[in-house]
Amino acid sequence: MDFLVRIDTSDAYELPLDERNDLIERERVRGRELMAEGVLRHFWRLPGRRANIGIWTAPDADALEEALTSLPIWPYADIEVTALATHPMTRQMAAVRP
Amino acid sequence: MDFLVRIDTSDAYELPLDERNDLIERERVRGRELMAEGVLRHFWRLPGRRANIGIWTAPDADALEEALTSLPIWPYADIEVTALATHPMTRQMAAVRP
Amino acid sequence: MDFLVRIDTSDAYELPLDERNDLIERERVRGRELMAEGVLRHFWRLPGRRANIGIWTAPDADALEEALTSLPIWPYADIEVTALATHPMTRQMAAVRP
Amino acid sequence: MDFLVRIDTSDAYELPLDERNDLIERERVRGRELMAEGVLRHFWRLPGRRANIGIWTAPDADALEEALTSLPIWPYADIEVTALATHPMTRQMAAVRP
Amino acid sequence: MDFLVRIDTSDAYELPLDERNDLIERERVRGRELMAEGVLRHFWRLPGRRANIGIWTAPDADALEEALTSLPIWPYADIEVTALATHPMTRQMAAVRP
Amino acid sequence: MDFLVRIDTSDAYELPLDERNDLIERERVRGRELMAEGVLRHFWRLPGRRANIGIWTAPDADALEEALTSLPIWPYADIEVTALATHPMTRQMAAVRP
Amino acid sequence: MDFLVRIDTSDAYELPLDERNDLIERERVRGRELMAEGVLRHFWRLPGRRANIGIWTAPDADALEEALTSLPIWPYADIEVTALATHPMTRQMAAVRP
Amino acid sequence: MDFLVRIDTSDAYELPLDERNDLIERERVRGRELMAEGVLRHFWRLPGRRANIGIWTAPDADALEEALTSLPIWPYADIEVTALATHPMTRQMAAVRP
Amino acid sequence: MDFLVRIDTSDAYELPLDERNDLIERERVRGRELMAEGVLRHFWRLPGRRANIGIWTAPDADALEEALTSLPIWPYADIEVTALATHPMTRQMAAVRP
Amino acid sequence: MDFLVRIDTSDAYELPLDERNDLIERERVRGRELMAEGVLRHFWRLPGRRANIGIWTAPDADALEEALTSLPIWPYADIEVTALATHPMTRQMAAVRP
Structure with missing residues (x-):
């Protein structure tokens, strides 16, 4: 299932500059992994x-929680999650496509 | 997975009395079915x-959406859904129980 | 550019049933056109x-406004638009893909 | 009676790491006790x-207040309490069960 | 236990005048009963x-719900309930009084 | 006249422990005085x-302001005041009592 | 004592035109009386x-409530009241004036 | 001085179609006049x-109020006004221009 | 024209005591000047x-901005400004007074 | 396309005075450049x-994001962006002008 996830990272900007740069670098690495795994779409x-703001895909909320808490920025992030349901029209469009 | 679901039915109180009573009766029937199915916990x-306010259990948001829109009161209800993740402590407690 | 668009159609549920059904049918037709045109992604x-809630793509806000007001449900809809900017990581990922 | 209780522990993440870890450990111990006592359901x-977010059971608000202030994390927690009343349908279902 | 209860009766002012007057009269009768019973303090x-805005006293949320839904104005009222816990200082004061 | 007063003392929990304990002790002394004077009801x-959350009684807002700023915790407190008017039914009940 | 009072009269604009005009005329008469009495300052x-938005002066909240409910527009008005306390500097200025 | 003015005209969409069209036509005429006068910038x-949302220019709030209430759509509009002050940099730029 | 101005000075209470006292003293001096000039009414x-909360009078928003930023407490203050328009009834009352 | 942009710089006032002055000076230089480029209108x-609060013009949200993050004050600023669409009346007026 899909989730709309809004991540506010303002608090990370209060870290000392080298600590922040290190965090951003680790965040990018983890972000690329989640993109490669199809979690961060x-x-x-x-x-x-x-x-x-992003569209995340995970089997359920437990898997999403695992992905979000794996982000190096998680302790500094304010994260809002909205569960999304498939729209009937999207389903119909997918059905008729070859 | 579990969802916290808040259902406000105020708008149904603006229906004529017999229509409202009929709606409530049908709502109770559907509610009992969802309880029996383990969806409305x-x-x-x-x-x-x-x-x-209730705890609902469904495989994902699509199944929850299907359950919620099956409620006769749905067209009159204001519904707020919050996705819930298993708490690590709950998981540990379950693991040690016989 | 992309936009996050939230469309609340609650007011359309106050229309008489046949008027509402007709509206929904016309809305589906227009929705499919916008999907085919790559506007409603x-x-x-x-x-x-x-x-x-959806991701819409349009050259600018004028083109988005034109698409949104072309929806048969527009006079009854409460629509919230958020402008989105490309994330640097998305750009990098696109650059290295074949 | 039951209460819906939302506990935000963000402020505890501003503690030094060892202090935070000690707090989390003590919180788990107290949490398990409250689960064993049937207060934290x-x-x-x-x-x-x-x-x-949790469902707590206590005879009244005084007993709930006592349980919540017994949490080691209490001085750092932002807690919101909503009193819950038994739903008539839940009562009926319980009555017909053997 | 005590509850802080805020009752907004604005919607009742949209009733026809005689219906509203009848409602107010019945509301007063029920209000006096609840005051005499020590529920509406x-x-x-x-x-x-x-x-x-009032202070209500009831054994628990079920009893409060029963009292509030017994109000003739209930179908038109917007009611907000806050559970209250005894303050330690109030308890001490009561203890030392003869 | 009466006032509904909500006092949030969260900021006082950021004081060093001995300073906080001293503040709480002085707050209790002043609280007891205000209760004895019939201001803090x-x-x-x-x-x-x-x-x-409390019911305070003072001749007017100036007297209430004087009472609230006399609280040792005042510089750390977030205080919300709502003016209350006598309800006609309370007045009638008082009139018929011996 | 003084009160800051915000009166929103939007709902009165939904009345039939002659009823609304009559209401406005009666409101003006009552407004002038309250200004003459020094209540509406x-x-x-x-x-x-x-x-x-206005500054109203009344001995206490009961007197203000009496003045506000005497407004012909009261049943259609959304009114917000904030109790005001004398500022120490205003008091000093008044003291030194001849 | 300048004002930021947000005008929500949703309520006008509840008028019968011919009444609404007539209103929109009159609104356009008045809008063009206000643009020609330099009020609606x-x-x-x-x-x-x-x-x-617009930038309006008027000597003061009285003149703005006169302009806004002259709009045919005013009785149906929800209008929010924010007073704006000249930014020092704008003033400097204007000073150095020929 | 008049403005409703709400000034929250909570942040100034986080200054060291002597710095705060000095600020308050300078604030009083400036406040008295603005009262004498008829700006702070x-x-x-x-x-x-x-x-x-106060009523301020200034020719326009630029003059108000100048007065507000002249307050020694300005860097620590949270200030909300609402532009006010003369009420027609106030104008009429003024017109008939000798 | 145009954007309404609100920039709150309160956090910059917590910087040491010389750091803040330096920031303001660099901000002015960048601001003048953006004005000269027609981005900050x-x-x-x-x-x-x-x-x-300002009106910014950029081809799309990516270009706006680039302009906003180029502001020296960006790490300390709280920025809210609203996408704006051309109003049909503005377009008509532009069309008839020579």
């Missing part, structure tokens, strides 16, 4: 904000 | 309000 | 709610 | 958040 | 608003 | 929160 | 809104 | 919403 | 809060 | 607040 910057 | 009245 | 039901 | 993680 | 008008 | 803990 | 339009 | 649609 | 304490 | 102070 799409994500965007919210313009002007120290936050991103 | 626990639920409570919010004292003084025309609303209830 | 992904969308989901918010479980339990008479609302959907 | 069910609880879940809110995915992505440093918070949990 | 203190209550006040919120100046300028069609609302009151 | 009733008050309760909000279960789980570092806050109390 | 200053008031302003909130630009663009069907609302006004 | 810039304005935009909020994409997807039945609302616009 | 009326102001009140919000009972229990470290905040005041 | 209009902006105003919100009276009394450490915040400004």
Whole structure:
């Protein structure tokens, strides 16, 4: 199932610069892994904000929780999760495609 | 997985009395079915309000959506869903029980 | 550019049943067109709610406004739009893919 | 009676690491005791958040207050309590069960 | 235990005048009964608003729910309930009084 | 006249322990005086929160302000005041009592 | 004592035109009386809104409630009251004036 | 001085179609006049919403109130006004321009 | 024109005591000047809060901004400004007074 | 396309004075560049607040994000972005102008 996930990382900007840079580097590595695994499907910057919004895919909330707490930035992040249900029209479109 | 679901049924109180009574009766029948199926696990009245709050169990958000839209009161209800993840302590307790 | 768009259609449920059914049918037709044109890229039901959330793609806000007001449900819909910026990591991933 | 209790522990993450680890360990011990006593009945993680939501059972608000302030994390926790009333349908189901 | 209860009766002002007057009269009768029973302990008008705020006493949330839904105005009222715990200082004061 | 007063003392929990204990002791002394003077009439803990809610009686807002700023905890407290008006039914009940 | 009072009269705009005009005329008469009595001291339009904000003076909340419910527009008005305390600097200025 | 003005016209969409069309036509005429007078300086649609946001210029709040209440749509509009002050940098830029 | 201005000075209470006392003294001096100049017309304490609410008079928002930023407490203050328009009834009353 | 951008710079006021002055100076230089490039079109102070509100013009959200993150104050700023669509009346006016 899919989740809409908003991650605000403002608090990480209060870390000392070298600690923050190290955190960002580790965050990128983990982010790429989650993208490669198909968990982190799409994500965007919210313009002007120290936050991103993304579509995450996981079998259930436990798997999503595991993915989110694996982020190095998790202890500093404010995360909001919204469960998403498949829209009937999306299902119909998928059904008729070859 | 579990979901915390808050259902506000205030709008149903604007229906004519016989229509409302019929709706409540059909709602009870469907509610009992969902309880028997283990989908609607626990639920409570919010004292003084025309609303209830409950713990629902479904494989994913699609199955929950199907259950919620099957409620006769759905067209009149304001429903808020929060996805829940298993707490590590609950998992440990379950593991040590015979 | 991409936009996160939340469309609440609760007010349409106050229409007489045949008017509502006609509206839903026309909405589906227009929705399929927008999906085919690549404007409406992904969308989901918010479980339990008479609302959907989607990712829309349009050159700018004028083109998005044109797409949204072309929806038959527009006069009854409560629509919230959030502009999205490309995330640097998405850009990097796209760059290294063949 | 039952209570819905939301406990946000974000502030505890600002403690030095050893102090935090000690706190978490003591919190687990007290949590297990409250579960064994039947006060803390069910609880879940809110995915992505440093918070949990649970169903607590206590004779009244005084007994709940005593249980909540006995948590080692209490001085750092932001706690929201909602009183719950038995739903008539739950009562009926219990009555017909053997 | 005690509860802080805020009752907003604005919706009742949309009833036809004679229906509203009849409702107010029945509400007063029920209110006096609840005061005599010691359930409705203190209550006040919120100046300028069609609302009151009161201290209610009931063994638990079920008994409070029963009292609140017995109000003739209940179907038109927006009611907010806050559970209250005894303050340690109030307990001490009571203990030393003859 | 009466006032509903909500006092959140969370910020006092950031003081060093001995400073906080001293503050609490002085707060209790002043609280008892205000209770003896009939200014602080009733008050309760909000279960789980570092806050109390009370009914205060003072001739007007100036006298209430004087009482509230006399609290040792005032510089650390977040205080919300709601003016209350006598409810007509309370007045009638008082009139018929011997 | 003084009160800050915000009166939103939007609902009155849903009345039939002649009923509304009659209401406005009676409201003006009552408003002038309250100004003459020194109860309604200053008031302003909130630009663009069907609302006004004013400084009202009354011995206590009971007297204010009496004045506000005497407004012909009261059944249609949404009224918010904030109790105000004399500022020490205002008191000093008044003391030194001849 | 300048004002940021947000005008939500959703309520006008509940009028009968011919009444609404007539209102929109009159609104356009008045809007063009206010643009010609330099009162309505810039304005935009909020994409997807039945609302616009604009920069209005008027000597003071009285003149703005006069302009806003002259809009045919005023009785149906929800209007929010924010007073704006000249930014020091804007003033400097203007000073150095020929 | 008049403005409703709410000034919350809570942050100033986090200054060292002598710095805070010095600030308060300078604030009083500046406050008296603004009162003498007719800019700060009326102001009140919000009972229990470290905040005041006042009626300020200035030709426009630029002049108000200049007055507010001249307050020594400005860097620590949270200030909310609402533009006020003359009420037609106030104008009429003024017109008929000798 | 145009964006309404609100920038709150309160956090920068917690920097040491010389660091803050340096930041403000660099901010002014960058601000002038963005004005010269036609990106930052209009902006105003919100009276009394450490915040400004402006109209920014950029091809899309990516270009806006690039402009906003180029601001020296960005790491300390709280920025809210609203996408704006051309209003049909503005388009008509532009069309008829020579």
